[in-house]
Amino acid sequence: MTDKPQPPKPASPVRKTAARAAQAGVNVIWIVPIVALIVTLAIAWNSFRDRGTLIDIEFADATGITPGDTTLRFREIVVGQVEGVRFTDDLSSVVVSIRVDKDVAPYIDDESSFWIVRPQVSAQGVTRLDTVLTGAFIEGYWDAEITETATRFAGLERPPLIRSDQKGTWVKLMMDDADGLSEGAPILFRGVEVGRLENIRLSEDSERVRVDAFIRAPHDARLTSASVFWDTSGFSLSLGSQGLAFNVNSLSSVLQGGVAFDTLISGGQPVEPGHSFELLPDEDTARSQLFVSDDSERLRIAMLIDDSVEGLSKGADVQYQGLRVGSVTDIAVRLGQDDQGAERVQQLITLTIAPRRLGLPEDATADDALELLSREVAAGVRGRIASSGFLGTSLIVELVPVPDAPQAVIDVDADPVPLIPSVAGDLDDFTNSAQGLVTRIGDLPIEEVMNSARDMMDSITAIAASEETRAIPGALRKAVEDGSVALEDVAQITSRLREADSGQSIATLIEDATAAVNAVTEAAADMPEMVEQIDVAAAAVEEFGFAEISAQAEGIMADLRAMLGSEDAEQLPRNLSDTLAAATGLMNDLRDGGAATSLNDALRSASVAADEIAKSVEALPALIRSLQATAGRADTLFASYGERSAFNNELITTLRELRRATAAFGSVARLIERNPRAFILGR
Amino acid sequence: MSAPDSDHKGPILTAHRAGLVGCHRCGRVWPLEQHRCTRCGAHLVPPDRRGLQKVWAWWFAGLICYVPANLFPMMRTETFAGLAGNTESTILGGVMELIHHGSYDIALIVFVASVIVPIGKFLAIAWLATVAGQPATVDQAHSRLKVYEVVEFIGRWSMIDVFVVAILSALVQLGFVASIHPGPAAVSFALSVAFTMLSAQSFDARLIWRGLPLRRATD
Numbered sequence: 001m002t003d004k005p006q007p008p009k010p011a012s013p014v015r016k017t018a019a020r021a022a023q024a025g026v027n028v029i030w031i032v033p034i035v036a037l038i039v040t041l042a043i044a045w046n047s048f049r050d051r052g053t054l055i056d057i058e059f060a061d062a063t064g065i066t067p068g069d070t071t072l073r074f075r076e077i078v079v080g081q082v083e084g085v086r087f088t089d090d091l092s093s094v095v096v097s098i099r100v101d102k103d104v105a106p107y108i109d110d111e112s113s114f115w116i117v118r119p120q121v122s123a124q125g126v127t128r129l130d131t132v133l134t135g136a137f138i139e140g141y142w143d144a145e146i147t148e149t150a151t152r153f154a155g156l157e158r159p160p161l162i163r164s165d166q167k168g169t170w171v172k173l174m175m176d177d178a179d180g181l182s183e184g185a186p187i188l189f190r191g192v193e194v195g196r197l198e199n200i201r202l203s204e205d206s207e208r209v210r211v212d213a214f215i216r217a218p219h220d221a222r223l224t225s226a227s228v229f230w231d232t233s234g235f236s237l238s239l240g241s242q243g244l245a246f247n248v249n250s251l252s253s254v255l256q257g258g259v260a261f262d263t264l265i266s267g268g269q270p271v272e273p274g275h276s277f278e279l280l281p282d283e284d285t286a287r288s289q290l291f292v293s294d295d296s297e298r299l300r301i302a303m304l305i306d307d308s309v310e311g312l313s314k315g316a317d318v319q320y321q322g323l324r325v326g327s328v329t330d331i332a333v334r335l336g337q338d339d340q341g342a343e344r345v346q347q348l349i350t351l352t353i354a355p356r357r358l359g360l361p362e363d364a365t366a367d368d369a370l371e372l373l374s375r376e377v378a379a380g381v382r383g384r385i386a387s388s389g390f391l392g393t394s395l396i397v398e399l400v401p402v403p404d405a406p407q408a409v410i411d412v413d414a415d416p417v418p419l420i421p422s423v424a425g426d427l428d429d430f431t432n433s434a435q436g437l438v439t440r441i442g443d444l445p446i447e448e449v450m451n452s453a454r455d456m457m458d459s460i461t462a463i464a465a466s467e468e469t470r471a472i473p474g475a476l477r478k479a480v481e482d483g484s485v486a487l488e489d490v491a492q493i494t495s496r497l498r499e500a501d502s503g504q505s506i507a508t509l510i511e512d513a514t515a516a517v518n519a520v521t522e523a524a525a526d527m528p529e530m531v532e533q534i535d536v537a538a539a540a541v542e543e544f545g546f547a548e549i550s551a552q553a554e555g556i557m558a559d560l561r562a563m564l565g566s567e568d569a570e571q572l573p574r575n576l577s578d579t580l581a582a583a584t585g586l587m588n589d590l591r592d593g594g595a596a597t598s599l600n601d602a603l604r605s606a607s608v609a610a611d612e613i614a615k616s617v618e619a620l621p622a623l624i625r626s627l628q629a630t631a632g633r634a635d636t637l638f639a640s641y642g643e644r645s646a647f648n649n650e651l652i653t654t655l656r657e658l659r660r661a662t663a664a665f666g667s668v669a670r671l672i673e674r675n676p677r678a679f680i681l682g683r
Numbered sequence: 684m685s686a687p688d689s690d691h692k693g694p695i696l697t698a699h700r701a702g703l704v705g706c707h708r709c710g711r712v713w714p715l716e717q718h719r720c721t722r723c724g725a726h727l728v729p730p731d732r733r734g735l736q737k738v739w740a741w742w743f744a745g746l747i748c749y750v751p752a753n754l755f756p757m758m759r760t761e762t763f764a765g766l767a768g769n770t771e772s773t774i775l776g777g778v779m780e781l782i783h784h785g786s787y788d789i790a791l792i793v794f795v796a797s798v799i800v801p802i803g804k805f806l807a808i809a810w811l812a813t814v815a816g817q818p819a820t821v822d823q824a825h826s827r828l829k830v831y832e833v834v835e836f837i838g839r840w841s842m843i844d845v846f847v848v849a850i851l852s853a854l855v856q857l858g859f860v861a862s863i864h865p866g867p868a869a870v871s872f873a874l875s876v877a878f879t880m881l882s883a884q885s886f887d888a889r890l891i892w893r894g895l896p897l898r899r900a901t902d
Binding site for chain 1: 736737740741742743744747748750751867871874878885
């Protein structure tokens with residue numbers, strides 16, 4: 001502003017110093033950015049320094065791994081974080097980069113192992129369910145020794161079953177096949193789980209299977225070089241002479257197999273890690289294979305045989321005086337020469353014999369055993385194949401004294417092992433006899449017996465059911481009724497005769513008539529007897545109703561009826577009644593006439609009549625006799641079929657036998673049904 | 684630096700040119716001899732480019748703090764006690780995440796408040812401190828003043844991010860289910876904002892007018 005005349009005054013010296021002081025003060029403010037810079041740099045340096053080491057782990061895939069999120073854990077403590085996931089150059093796997101905390105990084109060395117932890121469902125159960133929520137993480141394991149660190153690792157496909165810090169012993173198991181065994185299968189010692197199997201793999205030549213077995217401390221102290229391992233996988237079903245044996249181990253064994261071991265004999269050495277054991281198929285084998293763990297030297301010896309060795313297998317027993325002394329270790333075919341020099345194929349069976357089992361001292365060598373065997377061979381011991389087992393299906397090698405054997409010695413120089421002389425086994429005989437047994441069983445005419453029995457039963461049924469048999473009692477009753485009718489007729493005649501008793505003059509007539517009547521009565525008295533006999537016969541028939549009998553009986557009845565209905569029989573009463581009518585007429589005439597002359601005539605005629613009656617009555621006994629004869633015939637016939645008759649006895653015996661046979665068949669059938677083994681074994 | 688007295692005839696007269704010193708707090712002008720404003724009691728300091736050192740010092744401190752504020756995570760979200768994972772997000776990371784989730788508006792707000800505004804402030808303060816006291820037209824001086832006022836005004840709102848983090852970490856403490864913790868970036872960011880505000884406050888606005896020509900160039 002121009003209306004302000006005074007120019008501004010120069011700064012006073014006082015103000016200048018003040019300005020300088022201010023200037024100096026301004027410099028102080030620079031401390032702030034410097035401090036800020038220092039702090040920031042320090043933080044940056046710190047975080048850079050704490051960043052830890054980057055390690056790369058190769059996995060087949062990166063399931064569940066998220067960069068920046070997935071952690072690396074050691075004993076469940078987070079010690080790192082996944083920073084990135086990338087592929088390998090050939091895209092065959094993924095590389096997970098993990099930033100490991102600085103304080104644990106030095107421990108991570110070549111022997112560290114890493115695996116991805118995910119929820120897992122296995123025969124051992126469901127594990128790591130927590131990772132469903134948290135997501136998978138990578139777990140690592142390393143020991144506490146600081147050695148040269150490594151930064152690149154191959155991740156494991158699954159968590160190791162045994163952590164390397166667990167105390168125990170690793171041994172190797174060898175087996176022919178790993179059927180039923182799986183990784184992580186338990187190792188049992190008297191039923192207690194003491195370890196696990198891991199890393200099932202084929203041997204280099206692919207002929208065996210190897211498994212690493214880990215036995216935890218302190219149980220590994222029970223493991224010696226004399227221990228035997230056997231497979232307890234699944235369940236076993238065995239049919240032996242003591243019946244059916246069914247063994248099931250734990251469910252876990254069924255699912256993933258298992259191995260058990262035991263130290264059955266003392267004297268084994270403590271095992272070094274990596275000691276190799278043979279895994280035997282089952283406990284029985286293991287227990288009978290004691291000498292497997294016998295450390296002493298073995299004698300290997302071979303024998304040549306011509307027989308078939310079907311049924312002889314590797315591992316078959318070698319028995320000496322009934323004791324197991326070794327086993328068959330090899331069966332081969334060899335082209336040999338017989339006595340005539342012709343070529344022939346022979347079986348070369350290699351035996352391994354434990355000298356100790358021959359009764360030699362503990363430190364006996366194979367040579368000692370060979371020497372012993374040489375002596376024995378000189379004394380007549382030979383090798384031969386024998387059958388063992390229940391049906392003789394499995395074969396063993398026997399060293400038995402053979403009497404009258406030709407002189408022979410052990411061929412010590414044979415290649416590759418000494419040859420022991422052999423004789424033909426007693427195999428064929430047994431096979432034959434077994435076959436014969438089976439053939440005989442097969443040849444039993446069971447079917448025919450059954451057929452005849454059935455036919456017999458059918459016939460009996462048919463007889464019993466036939467109309468004719470049923471008709472017999474009816475016919476008999478009819479016959480008896482006919483008989484009683486005839487007797488009634490006779491009774492009528494007699495009563496009429498009695499009525500005619502009015503005329504005293506006819507005493508003779510009466511007497512005659514009485515005689516006639518007596519005769520008739522006699523005849524009639526015979527009738528019950530006959531009826532009784534018929535009764536007996538009927539009873540007999542009822543007891544045994546057979547077609548022939550019934551036919552004959554019917555014939556007899558027909559005779560009987562024919563006889564009763566014959567002219568004679570019918571005539572008799574009529575004659576009698578005629579006579580009596582005539583007598584009555586005579587009496588009437590007498591009463592009417594009363595003449596003596598006519599009486600004589602009458603008496604004469606009466607006497608004639610009486611004579612006629614007597615004559616006719618005389619015919620009656622003949623009739624009765626013939627009737628009696630018929631009845632007797634029937635009686636004899638019936639008697640012949642009667643209770644004590646030979647035929648009857650025979651029949652009864654036959655039937656009884658038949659019933660017993662049937663019962664026997666029935667019980668046999670039931671027995672077989674119940675226990676089929678009995679068919680072969682007997683009860 | 685005071686302009687030579689002989690040039691004192693321009694149309695624009697400042698207190699300084701008038702040999703006076705203005706109180707930077709209440710605006711009362713005093714003679715140069717006065718050391719303390721008797722009205723408000725503030726210390727009277729004549730405008731001086733050397734005072735810009737203070738601006739620059741705070742500015743650098745703010746800038747230094749702004750770097751970790753962007754590199755370190757702003758807040759850490761723990762769900763299910765860390766089982767379902769921890770989410771650590773930086774400022775830019777959070778913006779990217781919001782964009783991924785389709786919340787463009789919120790992403791824009793966060794981006795503007797946390798990135799554009801601080802950076803704009805740095806640029807504005809740096810520019811002001813550079814051009815302060817240099818010759819300028821009246822219009823230029825006016826626009827500088829406007830910029831300064833905007834920076835001053837915005838300064839107190841720059842803490843939005845820190846507020847959000849502070850409120851969230853106070854509210855979201857649901858224990859097992861979820862919890863939010865402030866990250867190191869929150870502190871850095873707060874410091875950065877504070878330093879920037881101090882830087883802006885240290886700027887002596889009177890220097891804007893120091894560069895005006897003594898007389899109107901066009902006149």
